[in-house]
Every structure is written in structure tokens, then in C-alpha cells.
Amino acid sequence: MKRLKVTIMYDGFGFAGYQVQPNERTVQLELEKVLTNMHKGTIVKVVASGRTDAGVHATGQVIHFDTDLQFPLNRWQKALNAQLPGDIRVVSVEEVSSEFHARYGTTGKVYRYKWGLEDVESPFKRHYVVYIPGVKPNVNLMREAAQAFLGVHDFTSFCSARTEVVDRVRHIKRLELLENEQGELHMVIEGDGFLYNMVRIIAGNLWEVGIGKREASDMAHILSAMDRKRAGKTAPAQGLYLESVYYAE
Amino acid sequence: MKRLKVTIMYDGFGFAGYQVQPNERTVQLELEKVLTNMHKGTIVKVVASGRTDAGVHATGQVIHFDTDLQFPLNRWQKALNAQLPGDIRVVSVEEVSSEFHARYGTTGKVYRYKWGLEDVESPFKRHYVVYIPGVKPNVNLMREAAQAFLGVHDFTSFCSARTEVVDRVRHIKRLELLENEQGELHMVIEGDGFLYNMVRIIAGNLWEVGIGKREASDMAHILSAMDRKRAGKTAPAQGLYLESVYYAE
Numbered sequence: 001m002k003r004l005k006v007t008i009m010y011d012g013f014g015f016a017g018y019q020v021q022p023n024e025r026t027v028q029l030e031l032e033k034v035l036t037n038m039h040k041g042t043i044v045k046v047v048a049s050g051r052t053d054a055g056v057h058a059t060g061q062v063i064h065f066d067t068d069l070q071f072p073l074n075r076w077q078k079a080l081n082a083q084l085p086g087d088i089r090v091v092s093v094e095e096v097s098s099e100f101h102a103r104y105g106t107t108g109k110v111y112r113y114k115w116g117l118e119d120v121e122s123p124f125k126r127h128y129v130v131y132i133p134g135v136k137p138n139v140n141l142m143r144e145a146a147q148a149f150l151g152v153h154d155f156t157s158f159c160s161a162r163t164e165v166v167d168r169v170r171h172i173k174r175l176e177l178l179e180n181e182q183g184e185l186h187m188v189i190e191g192d193g194f195l196y197n198m199v200r201i202i203a204g205n206l207w208e209v210g211i212g213k214r215e216a217s218d219m220a221h222i223l224s225a226m227d228r229k230r231a232g233k234t235a236p237a238q239g240l241y242l243e244s245v246y247y248a249e
Numbered sequence: 250m251k252r253l254k255v256t257i258m259y260d261g262f263g264f265a266g267y268q269v270q271p272n273e274r275t276v277q278l279e280l281e282k283v284l285t286n287m288h289k290g291t292i293v294k295v296v297a298s299g300r301t302d303a304g305v306h307a308t309g310q311v312i313h314f315d316t317d318l319q320f321p322l323n324r325w326q327k328a329l330n331a332q333l334p335g336d337i338r339v340v341s342v343e344e345v346s347s348e349f350h351a352r353y354g355t356t357g358k359v360y361r362y363k364w365g366l367e368d369v370e371s372p373f374k375r376h377y378v379v380y381i382p383g384v385k386p387n388v389n390l391m392r393e394a395a396q397a398f399l400g401v402h403d404f405t406s407f408c409s410a411r412t413e414v415v416d417r418v419r420h421i422k423r424l425e426l427l428e429n430e431q432g433e434l435h436m437v438i439e440g441d442g443f444l445y446n447m448v449r450i451i452a453g454n455l456w457e458v459g460i461g462k463r464e465a466s467d468m469a470h471i472l473s474a475m476d477r478k479r480a481g482k483t484a485p486a487q488g489l490y491l492e493s494v495y496y497a498e
Binding site for chain 1: 258259260306330335336337338339340369370371372373375377
């Protein structure tokens, strides 16, 4: 038996999220269907670094599974991509020790949130960036507001009220706002871990600062209030990408 | 009564092409539905610069229609975009004279054809570029081959065998192959007009040169043969974009 670590991309538009749920098309379901088929009906369970919600994308989600197939490592990527639907692609396959765990072994993650700032929404990007017509944000104000999140904080105000995790202290190591030549604004955020909806709530609040609905200085006050009701809206799912997952060497 | 010239973008993936046909979702149908609705049920007919096939995209298709609505010119774009589905967007609206005709008045068009050259196909671009796994083209050979098409030629070999138009002489003014930082190869072609499938057949043949299936010098021979059977494959629809349509001043 060997354990494989697999990095995947997926277009979240056609999925009811990552995790298997009854009567829904999910990324995990498609992966397990293909793997179970390759293992002649023996059910193969896949473990991911974490779930992603309906509509959320990934460019660097990490999963692991165990296999006893006698199959050369360098053929796995092609074999999986030949059977997976086009909205899931395998980027890389590595053999790892049985100690490796895609979920419990993570030491950090990077997410990217994308807004479209073009005057006319691109019909080609309508599922892949968020367009908010009629307003342009002040990106420098968003950058100023972003400073409040850097470092170690309790993110109770910036996670879903339904969050069950008790320890809401997280370490944000990087939070950048980048404009590109495709007319997009990206928020790139790296941390040791993220609570439910945390990236989308931070994105939603930075946007509100950008359009003048909140002050940059509000962010620190909302953090210290430890109350979800103090923070602004959760940004829509289709702007969010899970970009990288880190593990200890 | 005034005539409006409207430039639109559309994502061809969800359409059975531009032109109305029974029981199919088409771009023209969606445009006419919205306009007829705005005109309280009076049927409004739309004329386009030309049709596009199923799966083909547009970033600069031009249409015209006549209206007697008392509606300020600067509100048309917003009003149309509010009612149109997200896969069609209005880029601009201009008032033109009743002499203007979106189809008969064209003096030139620019098309763009997009291939994806990344090692792993992007799930986000699977409907918007063409991926041909396992091969990388020699772009310089494609550029060399492209020279044969520049200028005035009879394109009988490079249009669908079903083409009914008798005069197949067209003037190609520009044909460029451009690589970008998103891992794509674009063919940009400008001409005074194009025959049915002409851009896709030229793209398919240049690709065959790029992957060593044909010689760059074959292009001139195929042109002079005036026989569709001598040319290679038609490239797939989803790589093609109608980018600009030109009219006399």
C-alpha cells in the first residue's frame, strides 16, 4: 500500500462544493468515482486539505489517498486526467509516507480572491471573478485596512456565526492587494489556517473600505469586538480560489 | 425612428450559434427577446455583421436595429445589460444614420483564435481556448507558413466545401501569431471578409505546420489547388473569437 499526494485544480461553478453530500455533484464524488473505477470497484476514500463551498474554485487543492495498484508513479497524472471530467484537473502526483495527511498535516494555506474592475463585465469571466457594477474601489484604502489583519488575532468577528471551532486565533502572514492587466483586483492571503468563511468575510470588509462604506481603521475595532455581527458582508463564492496548501517537510 | 449600432461580447459556449434557429438558444434570439420586451411586444429585428457558429465567441460583434423608443442614448447600454443574460454583454451603443447596415456595410473583420499551451489544461479555460494534449507547436514555423495567406488570394481550399458564395477571393491584411504570459498562443487575422469556416481552417492548417504534420511551404500549394480536400482539419469552434468589425466612415 502506498500513499499518494495529489494536487488538483477545479472550476467550482459546476459543483455543490468539494465534499460529498447526498444527490449533489461534488469534487470529492468525482474523484472517488474515478479512483474506485481504477481499483476495479474497491472503494477508495480521498482526504482533502479542507472542504471548499459551492462555487469556490481551486488552483492548488491537495488530496491524499492510499492505493495498492501496481502503476508507475509517472503515469498517474495522465491516467486520472483521462477519466476525470474537464472541470477537475490533476496538476501533480507524488508518493508520500504513510505519515502524510492532507488535512491534519497542513501548516498553511494561500487563498486568492478576484474582483473584476472592467467597465463592462466579461461574459467569459462571470463565474470566475466578482463584478460589482457601478463602483470602483480605492485600492490604497483597502491596502491600509489590510494591515489590521496581519499577525496573530482572534478572528471570531471574521468567521461564520455557525463556526463550531472554539479556538479562533489564526496567524495571517501575508495579505496583498494586486491589480493586474486583465482589469482584475486580487486579494492574496496566507495564513496558518482559516475559519469557515473567513477569507470571504475579510474580502467583503476590505471591499466595503474600498468603496467608502467603512473606514480602514474600523478593521481593528471589529477584530477586537469578537462578534460576527460587527463585520460587513461575506463576499460571493465565485471570486474565491484555494491556491496553495503547505505541509511541514 | 432611429438606428442604433451596438457592439456586443458573448460567451459562445451556451449558444447554438448567433443566428435564430428553431428550438435553440441563440444570441440573436436573446437580443430580440429583450428588445421586443422593451418595445412592449412590438417585434424588433436585429441585423448582425455576420453569423457565428455554435461555440464561437465574440468580443466585438456588431449589430444594428431600429427603434422609436424615447430613450436617451446614454441609458441604452445599462438598460440592455440589465435584461440580457450574463453570457451576452453590450460594450457600446451609438446612434447611426439609416444608411448604416451592420452586415452589408462591413469593410473588414478581425478574428482571434486561441490555443492553450500549458502542460495541464486549465479547467477555467476549457470552453475558451483549444487544448491539444501532448504536443507543443513550433511557433516560428507557423509564422513562416502564415506569410502565404497575406495579400489577395482565392480561398476555395480554405473554406467549407458547403460554401455557396461564388467569389472566394479575399484580402488578408494581417496574420499574426502571438504568445502571451497566460500560456496561450493566439492567431490574429484581419481581412476584408471571410468565407464559411475560413478562419478555423487556416488555424487548423497552421497548427498542423506547427506540430510538423505539414511543411510551411505547403500553404501556397494548397491555396493554388483551390480544393478544400487538399487542406487539413478545421480547428475547433471554442478557440474562435470575432474581435472587431470595421465599417467605412
